[in-house]
Amino acid sequence: MTETTEIKKGLAGVVVDYTAISKVNPDTNSLLYRGYPVQDLAASKSFEEVALLLWTGELPTQIELTDFIAAERAGRALASNVKAAIDLLPLDCHPMDVGRTAVSVLGANHALAEDSSPEAEFIKAKELFAAFPAVVAYDQRRRRGLSVVEPREDLDYSQNFLWMTFGEEAAPEVVDAFRVSMVLYAEHSFNASTFTARVVTSTLSDLHSAVTAAIGALKGPLHGGANEAVMHTFQEIGIDKNESREDAAARAKAWMEQALAAKKKVMGFGHRVYKHGDSRVPTMKAALDKMVAYYDRGELLGLYDGLETAMDEAKAIKPNLDYPAGPTYHLMGFDTDMFTPIFIASRIVGWTAHIAEQRASNALIRPLSAYNGPEQRAL
Numbered sequence: 001m002t003e004t005t006e007i008k009k010g011l012a013g014v015v016v017d018y019t020a021i022s023k024v025n026p027d028t029n030s031l032l033y034r035g036y037p038v039q040d041l042a043a044s045k046s047f048e049e050v051a052l053l054l055w056t057g058e059l060p061t062q063i064e065l066t067d068f069i070a071a072e073r074a075g076r077a078l079a080s081n082v083k084a085a086i087d088l089l090p091l092d093c094h095p096m097d098v099g100r101t102a103v104s105v106l107g108a109n110h111a112l113a114e115d116s117s118p119e120a121e122f123i124k125a126k127e128l129f130a131a132f133p134a135v136v137a138y139d140q141r142r143r144r145g146l147s148v149v150e151p152r153e154d155l156d157y158s159q160n161f162l163w164m165t166f167g168e169e170a171a172p173e174v175v176d177a178f179r180v181s182m183v184l185y186a187e188h189s190f191n192a193s194t195f196t197a198r199v200v201t202s203t204l205s206d207l208h209s210a211v212t213a214a215i216g217a218l219k220g221p222l223h224g225g226a227n228e229a230v231m232h233t234f235q236e237i238g239i240d241k242n243e244s245r246e247d248a249a250a251r252a253k254a255w256m257e258q259a260l261a262a263k264k265k266v267m268g269f270g271h272r273v274y275k276h277g278d279s280r281v282p283t284m285k286a287a288l289d290k291m292v293a294y295y296d297r298g299e300l301l302g303l304y305d306g307l308e309t310a311m312d313e314a315k316a317i318k319p320n321l322d323y324p325a326g327p328t329y330h331l332m333g334f335d336t337d338m339f340t341p342i343f344i345a346s347r348i349v350g351w352t353a354h355i356a357e358q359r360a361s362n363a364l365i366r367p368l369s370a371y372n373g374p375e376q377r378a379l
């Protein structure tokens, strides 16, 4: 085997494999899940239906959906050793560390952990989907010194997620914005965390190991961690509920101009694949607009507009999905560092769909490197 000398830093522009799960088209700013435009799915389908679509390739029949919903509702409670493991973690560790640990324990618990048949993998994917919201809710509540709220089987996925987190039933508008975010975050081809899951799977390792590794990749601010970084930016600029939208926009614009002059990277903007705008942003921004109206917090849109305009004027770089998602979760009442764990809950679907696809047509993922260290020398 000869070494290639053509280096593709960050694998930019490299096509690594086929996928039938989603199609990201940067020329048309579009995203298809198994052929369906994501904005159409977000307009009319539950997250549960979208999950089944991504896993199986087709929207479920009514019977399939009913069966899945029943199993999902029955599988929401946290195992006692997952709670115990979370309780052992410091309250000031990052919640992504909690999510990563919880998935690891769920893997160790699983009777089918080492069974990678398609049937076993599908069972594990569905169980992880059902169990993970309770991890986020449990951790959010323990950080606030609040007692656990048990799941309710009369609520759908999004309603129950918000119920377990806040201990009250969320308004339909809020549930819907949350559902939209779950649909939009679910899948995005060979992004860094999904690729990580595929690398781990390619060694014939198990599903929970692949998801645990993917969580590590998602945590970084160049990837999923950007949704919380967006809120940190808003907080650094300063949030004043009584400020007018125009004044907030002016302050945000000035902040961005300074940040760019200082050559800072501002999280929530830019994308490796989309260069003219992220396909999901218009749908998520519409959900954010509804939340701003619901909570009467126009000044947040001032900050949003000011940063976006200044970035566009200076560098023509567009927002990515994390930009509208961050303030949406803030308005719903989540602590900022819980935003990326919410992303995990959704992306579990995409990761596990890719794990299945990788297994079905596996080749060990092992690229080459060009050596640029010292020449051979004598000891």
Ligand SMILES: CC(=O)SCCNC(=O)CCNC(=O)[C@H](O)C(C)(C)COP(=O)(O)OP(=O)(O)OC[C@H]1O[C@@H](n2cnc3c(N)ncnc32)[C@H](O)[C@@H]1OP(=O)(O)O
Residues within 6 Å of the ligand: 010, 221, 222, 223, 224, 226, 264, 265, 266, 267, 268, 269, 270, 271, 272, 273, 315, 317, 320, 321, 322
């Ligand atoms: C769900 C998701 O994971 S979406 C992505 C979330 N991540 C973020 O929001 C982090 C901020 N964005 C970024 O760091 C980048 O846009 C990335 C990593 C997402 C993609 O970047 P790449 O395709 O590798 O492009 P790269 O980082 O080389 O940027 C190209 C140029 O645009 C600039 N640029 C890109 N994004 C930004 C940004 N957010 N702020 C300021 N400048 C930026 C770079 O500085 C670089 O400028 P230069 O050519 O003058 O050096």
Ligand SMILES: O=C([O-])CC(=O)C(=O)O
Residues within 6 Å of the ligand: 185, 187, 188, 190, 191, 192, 223, 271, 272, 273, 320, 321
């Ligand atoms: O595709 C990417 O590189 C990042 C992204 O938007 C995602 O994972 O949703």
